[in-house]
Amino acid sequence: MSLDTRSVTLHLGLIAALIVLGFVLPTYHQGNLARILVLATYAVGYNVLFGYTGLLSLGHAMFFAAGMYGCGLAMHLGGVTVIPALVIGLICAAALSAVVALLALRTIGVAFMIVTLMFAQSVYLTALYLGEWTGGDEGFVIAQASRQIAGYALTDPLTRYYAALSLFAIALLITARMMQMSFGRVLIGVRENEERTRMLGYDVFRHKLAAVVISGTIAGAAGAGYAVLFGYVGATFASVQYSIFPLLWVLLGGMGTTIGPLVGVAFMFYLIDYASGITNAYMLIAGAVLVLLTLFARAGIVGEIRNRWAPWLP
Amino acid sequence: MMLLETKGLTRIYGGLRAVDTVDYTLAKGEIHALIGPNGAGKSTFVGMVSGRIPASEGEVWFDGENVTALPAHARIQRGMAYTFQITAIYARLSLFDNVALALGQRDKAKVRAALDRVGLANRMEQIAGDLAYGHQRLLEIAMGVAQTPRLLILDEPTQGLAESEIEEFNTLIRELAGDTTILLIEHNMSVVMALADEITVLETGKILARGTPAEIHANADVQNAYLGTG
Amino acid sequence: MTQTPKTSRRRLLKSAGAGALLAASPLIGRFASAQSSAPIKIGFQQHSTGIGAAYGRWYGRTTDAAVKMINDAGGINGRPVEIIAEDDGTDPKRGAEVVEKFSNQHGCDVAFGTLFSHVVIGSAPAAGEQKIPYFVVSEGHHVASGALNRYTLQPGITDVKSQVQAMAPYVSENLGKKVTMIFPDFAFGHDHRDFFTAAIEAQGGEVLEHIAVPPAETSFTKYFPKIPRETEVLYHVMVGPAVLTFVKELGEFFGPSSPAIFGFIDSLEAVDLASPGLEFLEGTYFWEGNPRYAQADQTEYDQAFRAAVGVDDNGASVSDPSDVSTYAHMFGCWETLNIIKAGMEASDYQSAADRQKLIEAVEAMTEMPESMQHPQGPKLFNGKTHQVFGVQYISRVENGRLVKVHTTSIEDTLYPDEVDYTTQSF
C-alpha cells in the first residue's frame, strides 16, 4: 500500500467509524462526541498553523469567537437562517484572520505569540464592551426553534451528531488533502526551516498568510458550528482560556498529525469528565497527566505512535 | 551576454563595510569561483546577490533586469538557486520531501532523478537528518540542482566531503556547466582549479583580482593575501 | 395571573401529553417504576472550581442541609432524595455538558443549580433540548426576561431587576436623590445600571454619573476622581476576588468625608466584615438578600435554617468563624429544593415521564408564605415568567455588624411581565 493510499484509508476509515459510532453510542456519549467533534474542528484549524506551519498563536479564541458571534448574532438579531448564518460566521472569521495575519506576521516567535494574545484580548474586551448586542459575559441563547436546517432540528441528538461529524469531516479532509499537496508541504517546509524555504523560491509570507487565514477560518467554522449546534454564544469563548485549549489539545494529540487534534480533544474531555466524577480536584489530575505526558510522551499521543510504530501517519 | 551584474554593491554592518562597492559581472554559462580569506565578504556578497541579505547600497541585475528591490524568493523564481554554507536541509523530513520541495512538485520520478545525480536515490525514504554529514551536503547540492536554475550559487559546497565525494561533485558540476551558470565560493583550491573558468578574489570587501585560474595562481597580490596564508 | 386548579391541569396533561412524552423521554427514565423506592435524583450543578468557587461551596452546604431536612421528613413522595453534584467549573460550556450528563448519564429527574448568569444561560439550551427541568438559583434577570425556555425556572431567589428597583424608594427617601453608580462593565453591572437608573428616576432622583469598571481590574482608585462632587449617594456593586480592594480603596479615597454609600452585598459575600481595611464601611448601607447577622427580630425559621446549614449568628461557619457564608444568596438553594419537593408532590411525580407535570405544577404556584420552607421571607411566584418575587432587606453597618434597617414589600419588587413561558410548548 502506498503512503497516500494508507492516508486516505486512515481518514475515510476514521470517518466511517465515527458514522457507525453515532448509531451505537449511548445518548450521553453521543452528545459528548458531538461536542468533541466541534472542538476537534477548532483544534484541526489550530493544527494547520501550529502543527504544520510552526506558528504558535495564543489568540485563536478570537477566530473561534468571530465565527461564533458572526453566526450567532446573524441568527439572534438578524433573524437569518442557519446556512447563511454559518456563511456569515465564516466570512467574519476569514476577514479577522486576514487582518490579524497582515499585522502579526511581521513578528516571529514569542512576539507572534504575544501579538496574537493581545489581539484576542481586544476582541474579548470588545465582546464585553458591546454588551448591548452581545450580552457581554452572559452571552445569549439562540432560539431553539431557529436551529434547524431544511426541517431537520439540530437539537435532535442524532441530527446534531451528524452535523458535528460533517463539520469535522470537512475540516479533516481539507487539511489532510492540503498536507499532501505542494502547498501543505511548503507549510511544513516553513516550519522546519523558513530560510531554506524562502531560498527555494517560495513566498514564505504569503504561505504563512494563507495558513493563518485557513486556520482562522476553520476555527471560525467550529465557533459558528458550536453556536448553531449548542445554541449558546458568550464571551467566555473569546477568553484566553479558549486560546490555550487548542494548543493543549494539539500538543496532547500530537502536533502536525492530522488525527492528533481529535485524539487530543477526546482525551482531555474524557479525562476531565471522568476525573470530575471521582473527585472535585480533577484539575489536579489533569495537571498531573499533562506533566506526565511532557515527561514520557513528548510528541503527543499520535505523535508517539508515529515515532514508534507507524512512521507513515500523516 | 551577462547573466549577473552588480553595480557598487555595498553592505555595511555597524560602520564596517563588509562588502565595499563591488562591481561584478558574470557571463552566461560560466563557472566562476569566488575566493578570499575568511571574513573577506564572500558570503555577504552572494547573500546580497540572492536577496538573503539586503544591500546597503548598489544594484543587482539579473538577466538584464534590476532585481535589487525584489525579495529573495522572487529572485529564486527568476532562476537563481542558492545552497547554504552551513547545511540547511529539512533535517526532520525525508529526502523525498526535501527534493520535492526544491522541485516544487511531488513527482517521484523527477525526485529520483535529482537524487540520482548525487548518488542518493536509494535513500529516498530516509530522514535527511539521519544522513552522514557528507551526504547531507550532497543532498543540499541536489536540491540546488533540482531547481534547474540558470544561476546556481554554491557556498562552500565541498566542505566536509570525502575525496571520492569531491570527485563526484566535480563531475556533477561539469555536467551542469553550459546550461547552468555557476557561482562558487570555495576554499578547496584543487576544486577551484579543476572547475573554474574564471576566479574573482575578494579581500576585505573589495575585489582584489580577477582572472583565469592560471592568472590568479600567478598573481603576487593574491599570493600575499590569500594563498600565502594557506 | 389566574390560577388554574391543579387537578384539572393534571388531567389535561395526562390525556394530551403523556403519549408523546413517553416517546421522547430518554431510556433510563422510561423504566423507572411508579412504585419505586429508588431515590429521586437531583443533579446539582456546582461552582466547585473557577471564579464562583466561594459561592459553590456554600451552595453545596445549603443544598446538603436542605436535602437532609427533606429526607428526614420522609423524602419526596415517599422516596429519598439523592443529590448528584457535578462541577461546572463556572464555565458555560462545561455547564451545558453537565446538564446533559445529569439527563443522560446519571438519569437525574431534575437539574438544579447555579449562580453565575453566564453558566445558567449557557446551560439553559441543553436543559430545553434534554427536556429536563432546570431550577436555577442565580438572581439573574435572564429567566424573567424571556431569554431562556420553559424548562428553566427560578423559584427560589428574586431576580436582580426586582432587587435593584426595590432599593430605589428607600435610597431616594433616606439617603439622597443624586446618585453616582460604580459597577463592573459587563452584563451583571449593566443590569444594575439600567434597572436602578430607571427606578431612581421614577422616584424623582437622578443618576449623575455611571462609572463602569472594566472586568478583571485590580486597582480602583483611579476611577474615584470621576465621582461628581455633588453626589449624595454612592451606589456600588462589584463582584469577583478584587471586591475587597475596591471597598478598601474607596475608604482610602474618601476618608472621613464621604457621601452616603449604598452597596450590594455581592461585593462582600463570603468576606468577613471585620477584615482589615473595612472599618470604613461603618455607617454605610447594603442590600442583603437575607440578613447575614442574626437580627433582633430573627424568625424561628431563620434560626433553624442557620442551625441546619451550620451558620452562626454572624453568618460564618459554626466550625470556623473566619469562614463567612454567602448568606444573601444561598437560602435560594434551600427554598428551591423545597419547591421541587412541593412541585413533585403536587404533580404526583413518579419518573422522568412526569417532568412536564412537574413544571406545570410549579407554574401553578403563587404565594409562598414565610415558613421553614421559605426562611428568607414570604414570596410570590409568577408562573408565566418562571420568576419568584420576595422581600428584600437593607442593612446598615453598625459596630461592624450588618443591622437591618428596612424591609421592602413584595410589591416594590414587581414589574410588568416580559414573557409568558406557559404559552410555549414543551
Next chain:
Amino acid sequence: MLAILEGAVGASVLALTALGLSLVFGVMRVVNVAHGEFFMLGAVVAWFVSTSIAGHPAIGFLAALAIAPLIAGAVAVLVDRLILKNVAYDPEATIVGTIGVLYILQQSALMIYGPEARPVEPPFSHRIALPWLEWGENGLAFFYPWGLSITSYKLFVIAAAISILLAFWLILSRTRLGLIMRATQMDRETALAFGIPVQRVYSIVFGLGAALAALAAVLIVPIQQAHYLMGHDPLLLSFIVVIIGGLGSVRGTIFAALLIGMSDGVISVFLSPTLSKILATLLVALVLVFRPQGLYGKKMA
C-alpha cells in the same frame, strides 16, 4: 496625578513579577506558564504566615517577606529538577509541562487555602490626602477628597520595589553569580565548556524567578487580596512586559512595566475605561508589530 501614582504602584509590582519571568526566559529560553501561580503562591503563603503569627501586623508581614519567596523558590526548584530538566528545556514541552504545574498549584491552593479572597493586614497604613484646589467664585476653594489620596503603604510598595530592583541589578552586574548567569544566557555550550554548572544555574534562576514573583505578591497582598485564581493577570501582563521590554533586558522590562502599568490609567481619563483597555491593548500589540525586538532589545542581524 492620582492615575499616575496608582499606576506606579501597579507598575512596580508588575516590574518585579515580570523581571522574574524575564530572567527565566532570558537565561533558560523557556516560557514558564506557571509563573503567575508562583505569584499566587507567594500571596497565599503570606496570608498563612501573617495570620499564624500574632502581634503587630508588621512582624507577620516581615516574616512573610522572607518565607514566601523561599517557599515559592523551593517549589520552583523542585519543578525544575523533576520536570524541566527531564525534558531538556525543550520549549514546547516546557509550555505543556508548566501548564500542568499551573493546574496542580491552582487546585492545591483551592483545596488547602479555599476559594475566598483573603486580605493581609498592612504593616502600617496612613491615609495621605491632598485637597483638590479650584479657583471658584469665592476665591480659592478646597475640595476633599477629590485631590490626591494615597496611603503610606502604597508609597512603601513603590520604594520597596525600587530597592529590590536596584539590589537585583547590582547582583546581576557586580557579583559572580550575576556573571555566571549572564554567561549562561549568552551561550549555554560555551558556559558548559568553561566549567559553569549550567544545570545548577538553571535551577537557581528558575527558583529566583519564582521567588521574585512571590516577593511581588507579598508586597501587593495588603492592598489586594490573596485568591487562588489571582495568578492569571500577572502572568499575562508580565508576558507582555517582557516581550515589549525586550528579552533579557532589565532596563527594558522596568520601562515596559511602567508603560503598561500607566497607559490604560492615563488613557481612561479620556475614554470609557473598557474602551481604553481595548485601545491600550491594541496599542501595545501594534508597538510589538512595528518593533518586534521590543523597546530595548537588540535587533537580530
